[in-house]
Amino acid sequence: MTALLEGKTALVTGSVQGIGLAIARELAGEGARIVLHGLATPEQVAHAEAVLHAAGAPEVRFFDADLRDVAAIEAMMDEIARWQALDILVNNAGIQRTVPLAEATPEIWDAVLSVNLSAAFHCMRLALPGMAERGYGRVVNIASVHGLVASTNKAPYVASKYGLVGLSRVAALEYAGAGSRESGGVTVNCICPGWTETAIIEPQVVARAAEMGGDRQAGVASLLAEKQPSRRLSDPSEIGALALWLCAPVAHNVTGTAIPVDGGWTAQ
Ligand code: NAD
Numbered sequence: 001m002t003a004l005l006e007g008k009t010a011l012v013t014g015s016v017q018g019i020g021l022a023i024a025r026e027l028a029g030e031g032a033r034i035v036l037h038g039l040a041t042p043e044q045v046a047h048a049e050a051v052l053h054a055a056g057a058p059e060v061r062f063f064d065a066d067l068r069d070v071a072a073i074e075a076m077m078d079e080i081a082r083w084q085a086l087d088i089l090v091n092n093a094g095i096q097r098t099v100p101l102a103e104a105t106p107e108i109w110d111a112v113l114s115v116n117l118s119a120a121f122h123c124m125r126l127a128l129p130g131m132a133e134r135g136y137g138r139v140v141n142i143a144s145v146h147g148l149v150a151s152t153n154k155a156p157y158v159a160s161k162y163g164l165v166g167l168s169r170v171a172a173l174e175y176a177g178a179g180s181r182e183s184g185g186v187t188v189n190c191i192c193p194g195w196t197e198t199a200i201i202e203p204q205v206v207a208r209a210a211e212m213g214g215d216r217q218a219g220v221a222s223l224l225a226e227k228q229p230s231r232r233l234s235d236p237s238e239i240g241a242l243a244l245w246l247c248a249p250v251a252h253n254v255t256g257t258a259i260p261v262d263g264g265w266t267a268q
Pocket of ligand 1: 013014017020039067095145193196197199
């Protein structure tokens with residue numbers, strides 16, 4: 001049986017750990033070549049490469065472009081294009097800074113907006129024309145429940161994720177007519193996770209645990225009780241499974257969506 005993504009090449013930004021690595025592993029499991037990316041130590045890179053080869057990736061190439069730097073993004077996209085046609089782009093890399101709006105410095109604003117939103121724009125403008133030409137392409141943007149609803153102390157993050165949802169909808173419309181059912185079409189969608197067990201939530205977990213006498217589990221339970229009705233964290237592999245489904249031919253008519261994986265958070 002042919003693997004679903006055999007012959008395809010996927011760039012997953014921020015894939016050296018967390019949700020990005022889980023997505024890359026799912027895509028690798030269906031035979032995709034992986035462009036591994038992120039800011040990481042050589043040990044982290046070696047670990048991620050081993051995970052992806054073990055999952056079934058025929059080839060893995062690592063890039064460490066800093067997504068705050070447009071020239072670095074352009075150089076990475078250019079080098080990828082000279083290596084392989086890019087079929088799948090997952091804009092996953094992201095950063096979080098929790099701070100009241102009036103205390104968010106210009107540096108915080110610029111960093112969050114550049115990694116979470118502008119980098120996705122630059123990767124998309126460079127990847128989408130080639131996808132349209134070939135009749136198949138998938139852009140999966142990892143937004144957040146914070147692309148759909150707000151919370152206090154997250155102004156730059158919420159602004160970036162709402163922006164990412166809007167950007168994705170425009171791209172979905174502009175490319176909706178590309179390709180065919182047979183070729184797979186070009187789709188652009190967002191996944192909007194709620195609380196998911198990765199490093200990015202750690203500062204918030206630690207802060208809440210400190211309010212509860214240092215009990216980490218109580219801290220997690222308290223954060224969940226506040227927002228996520230299921231009261232369960234998501235595992236990164238669950239986001240990976242949805243990303244893989246969006247990349248499948250069967251999803252050729254699913255475009256412009258922002259799909260929550262949030263235990264009911266945004267249903268409230
Ligand atoms: P993480 O901190 O484990 O991973 C973030 C990744 O982004 C890392 O691989 C890192 O190398 C990369 N990155 C950060 N800054 C970068 C830069 N300047 N240049 C290049 N790469 C950079 O966190 P995660 O939870 O796996 O986050 C993945 C995505 O999921 C993010 O966009 C995040 O906003 C989103 N998200 C996470 C949650 C959650 O609860 N974990 C919820 C909603 C949305």
